[in-house]
Amino acid sequence: MSELKPIKIPEDYNYIAYFLTLACNLKCSFCINYFGTLGPAQKHLSGPQWVQGLNRITSRDDLPITLQGGEPSLHKDFIYILNNLKSELKIDILTNLQFDTDEFIRRVDPERIKRKSPYASIRVSYHPEVMELEPLVKNVLRFQDAGFSIGIWGVMHPVQADSILKAQERCKSLGIDFRTKEFLGEYNGRLYGTYRYEGACEKLSTKRVLCKTTELIMGSDGSIYRCHSDLYEGRAPVENILDPAFQIQEVFRLCDYFGHCNPCDVKLKTNRFQQFGHTSVEIKELTEEEMRRSG
Ligand code: SF4
Numbered sequence: 001m002s003e004l005k006p007i008k009i010p011e012d013y014n015y016i017a018y019f020l021t022l023a024c025n026l027k028c029s030f031c032i033n034y035f036g037t038l039g040p041a042q043k044h045l046s047g048p049q050w051v052q053g054l055n056r057i058t059s060r061d062d063l064p065i066t067l068q069g070g071e072p073s074l075h076k077d078f079i080y081i082l083n084n085l086k087s088e089l090k091i092d093i094l095t096n097l098q099f100d101t102d103e104f105i106r107r108v109d110p111e112r113i114k115r116k117s118p119y120a121s122i123r124v125s126y127h128p129e130v131m132e133l134e135p136l137v138k139n140v141l142r143f144q145d146a147g148f149s150i151g152i153w154g155v156m157h158p159v160q161a162d163s164i165l166k167a168q169e170r171c172k173s174l175g176i177d178f179r180t181k182e183f184l185g186e187y188n189g190r191l192y193g194t195y196r197y198e199g200a201c202e203k204l205s206t207k208r209v210l211c212k213t214t215e216l217i218m219g220s221d222g223s224i225y226r227c228h229s230d231l232y233e234g235r236a237p238v239e240n241i242l243d244p245a246f247q248i249q250e251v252f253r254l255c256d257y258f259g260h261c262n263p264c265d266v267k268l269k270t271n272r273f274q275q276f277g278h279t280s281v282e283i284k285e286l287t288e289e290e291m292r293r294s295g
């Protein structure tokens with residue numbers, strides 16, 4: 001293979017996400033992965049391929065690579081990847097913690113997954129619908145005792161909000177950082193979440209727009225996508241992390257799927273400086289001239 005050029009992350013980028021797999025060992029009814037139609041199953045790059053691809057990236061201390069999914073630990077080389085990324089790259093993990101935690105604690109140095117940040121580097125999702133709280137709490141305390149930066153997050157889904165708040169109380173009493181997250185998606189015919197662009201997630205129609213992202217979204221086969229919606233729906237990627245010439249281009253790209261955006265891309269949220277009002281993508285209407293030229 002030709003030499004892979006280093007990839008510089010642009011200053012205004014706020015997130016680097018590597019989806020090791022979209023598969024999960026749980027099945028939550030409100031999982032954001034199923035907001036649209038999940039595209040065909042993707043292939044998976046091996047651990048060594050991922051290490052080669054991700055180690056091209058030059059990022060900042062406050063911008064980690066977030067390993068997520070699905071459930072990232074389902075990748076057979078999950079620990080290999082953690083242990084072989086270059087030390088300059090900070091790592092965050094989003095997980096449901098339903099894996100062999102003994103092996104993880106034995107093989108991973110807690111200092112490797114730690115950085116100066118207002119929130120924990122290992123962020124565990126708690127889903128009362130499919131998980132029991134006490135075994136999870138026990139596991140999180142073991143991670144904490146071993147020196148890991150770990151916390152639990154609960155989604156404030158309308159039917160689970162009470163259980164989440166009770167779980168938060170319990171965790172606080174044990175010294176576990178437990179935070180809540182806004183529920184994004186549909187429930188009982190209502191779309192929950194605060195979005196910057198009207199009609200973006202309603203799935204009622206599609207419109208051609210121009211769209212630019214501030215996130216590096218990588219699927220399990222190394223594909224780079226314009227957004228979460230493209231990733232989950234299996235639309236054509238724009239690049240691949242193993243393409244030797246790949247460089248991030250901060251450009252507006254044509255998209256024919258406005259109206260089917262994923263809430264993660266267009267919701268109003270806090271950026272890495274904890275400032276509210278940020279969205280992952282910027283969307284523009286096409287002028288008549290641009291519309292004509294785009295065919
Ligand atoms: S644990 Fe997370 S990824 Fe897995 S089904 Fe539940 S919400 Fe989806």
Ligand code: SF4
Nearest residue numbers: 211227229255257261
């Ligand atoms: S308009 Fe929506 S679907 Fe299209 S690229 Fe942007 S976020 Fe993705």
